[in-house]
Amino acid sequence: xxxxxRPAGALESEVMAALWAADQPLTPGAVQEVLDGELAxxxxxxxxxxxxxxxxxxxxxxxRGHAYTPTAGPTDRAAEQMQALLEHGPDHDTVLQxxxxxxxxxxxxxxRRLLRRRRPQ
Amino acid sequence: xxxxxxxxxLVSLLLAGSSPVLATRLSPARAGTALVAAAAAAAAASTxxxxxxxxxxxxxxxxxxxxRMAGGGRLVHPVPAAVAVAVVIGLAAATLRVxxxxxxxxxxxxxxxxxxxxxxxxxxELIVAPIAQPHAFAVxxxxxxxxxxxxxxxxxxxxxxxxxxxxxxxxxxxxxAHLTGRHHRHRAVMEIAAALNPLLIPARAAVTYLVERAADxxxxxxxxxxxxxxxxxxxxxxxxAAPAGGTHPAVSPDTALAYSRxxxxxxxxxLHAAPLPxxxxxxxxxxxxxxxxxAQTIHTVAAFSSAELAHIPIPGL
Numbered sequence: 309x310x311x312x313x314r315p316a317g318a319l320e321s322e323v324m325a326a327l328w329a330a331d332q333p334l335t336p337g338a339v340q341e342v343l344d345g346e347l348a349x350x351x352x353x354x355x356x357x358x359x360x361x362x363x364x365x366x367x368x369x370x371x372r373g374h375a376y377t378p379t380a381g382p383t384d385r386a387a388e389q390m391q392a393l394l395e396h397g398p399d400h401d402t403v404l405q406x407x408x409x410x411x412x413x414x415x416x417x418x419x420r421r422l423l424r425r426r427r428p429q
Numbered sequence: 430x431x432x433x434x435x436x437x438x439l440v441s442l443l444l445a446g447s448s449p450v451l452a453t454r455l456s457p458a459r460a461g462t463a464l465v466a467a468a469a470a471a472a473a474a475s476t477x478x479x480x481x482x483x484x485x486x487x488x489x490x491x492x493x494x495x496x497r498m499a500g501g502g503r504l505v506h507p508v509p510a511a512v513a514v515a516v517v518i519g520l521a522a523a524t525l526r527v528x529x530x531x532x533x534x535x536x537x538x539x540x541x542x543x544x545x546x547x548x549x550x551x552x553x554e555l556i557v558a559p560i561a562q563p564h565a566f567a568v569x570x571x572x573x574x575x576x577x578x579x580x581x582x583x584x585x586x587x588x589x590x591x592x593x594x595x596x597x598x599x600x601x602x603x604x605x606a607h608l609t610g611r612h613h614r615h616r617a618v619m620e621i622a623a624a625l626n627p628l629l630i631p632a633r634a635a636v637t638y639l640v641e642r643a644a645d646x647x648x649x650x651x652x653x654x655x656x657x658x659x660x661x662x663x664x665x666x667x668x669x670a671a672p673a674g675g676t677h678p679a680v681s682p683d684t685a686l687a688y689s690r691x692x693x694x695x696x697x698x699x700l701h702a703a704p705l706p707x708x709x710x711x712x713x714x715x716x717x718x719x720x721x722x723x724a725q726t727i728h729t730v731a732a733f734s735s736a737e738l739a740h741i742p743i744p745g746l
Contacts (some may be wrong), residue, residue, distance in 0.1 A: 318605070321554050329589040344594055378557065390544060421684060
């Protein structure tokens with residue numbers, strides 16, 4: 309991959325993102341697989357142990373090792389706060405740095421076309 | 430009134446006309462910075478002129494009646510009453526708009542940090558909110574995390590699940606680019622500039638687009654594949670637009686217009702195309718415009734002050 313070496317914080321974020329995206333606890337091997345084998349098994353293992361030490365993930369015994377899952381924050385409170393954050397809609401977009409914003413119908417169909425062109429299979 | 434009062438107006442109009450074109454023709458990172466500099470200079474110049482005009486209009490002791498300043502600018506005195514009233518109203522409106530911008534920024538920053546606190550445990554870079562709606566934000570700040578200039582990346586579970594592993598990597602790289610590039614400062618300057626001088630609203634829209642484009646390009650470089658970055662963006666946008674959970678945010682006609690011009694489809698298409706070359710001449714012209722405007726403004730203030738000082742008797746001498 310073109311990125312080369314990435315800082316430890318970025319790797320932790322990537323592993324956390326993979327754990328959150330999964331709907332079940334993941335073993336280090338499963339994490340490695342989800343990340344397309346980009347990281348060495350030992351690297352993944354080290355990151356997971358570090359995340360566990362920080363209290364960001366919990367683990368359960370699985371086979372000869374452990375399976376890891378993210379420690380979830382209080383969901384209701386988060387949902388409330390997110391709602392408050394977004395309730396002003398486009399007005400807030402002048403301040404918020406959002407990855408994606410609302411789509412117009414034209415944008416939506418263009419995006420679908422661009423995605424289809426990419427994935428004929 | 431001094432003749433080169435027209436300079437800030439001309440620069441603002443020039444930026445209003447050219448920024449939509451510049452936004453789509455220039456390589457985004459540097460173009461964004463140059464446009465911010467030019468707009469900041471234009472906003473500072475127009476505000477300075479308004480304040481000078483007010484001084485001339487309402488300070489009876491002003492000695493600018495002499496008709497000529499050290500800098501050679503010509504004066505029209507007295508300032509017509511209608512102009513003076515219009516300027517006062519304009520200034521009051523601008524002050525209100527700036528106050529509004531600052532208040533809104535403060536509230537949103539507080540809300541973002543509260544959400545980070547609810548969902549995070551320590552000083553980590555990535556904060557995941559256990560919410561199904563797909564959203565992602567860069568949260569600037571000083572949390573002591575070196576990779577992101579101390580800022581944080583806030584995403585929802587819904588966004589992480591919408592993407593595959595390379596897509597998530599692109600998303601993280603995009604948000605990190607906002608933080609390391611300090612894009613929130615670009616946008617804060619443009620918010621205040623446009624509040625002071627509404628002619629700069631098109632430049633603000635262009636900068637909003639350019640910082641997103643700069644972050645998109647950074648993400649594409651980081652993961653080493655423009656198509657993967659484009660797909661991640663398109664997938665995330667479509668997921669966010671899908672009315673899951675029934676809380677689909679309504680798109681106002683105004684917003685729809687803005688996005689069809691500088692929208693997501695355009696960002697995705699730009700990633701499908703080859704990277705834009707740096708157009709150094711245009712960049713140099715923008716920076717020259719910013720510098721000239723700033724220098725003229727400083728010159729005028731200096732000339733004004735010296736003209737005043739030359740006539741004001743200093744007590745005790």
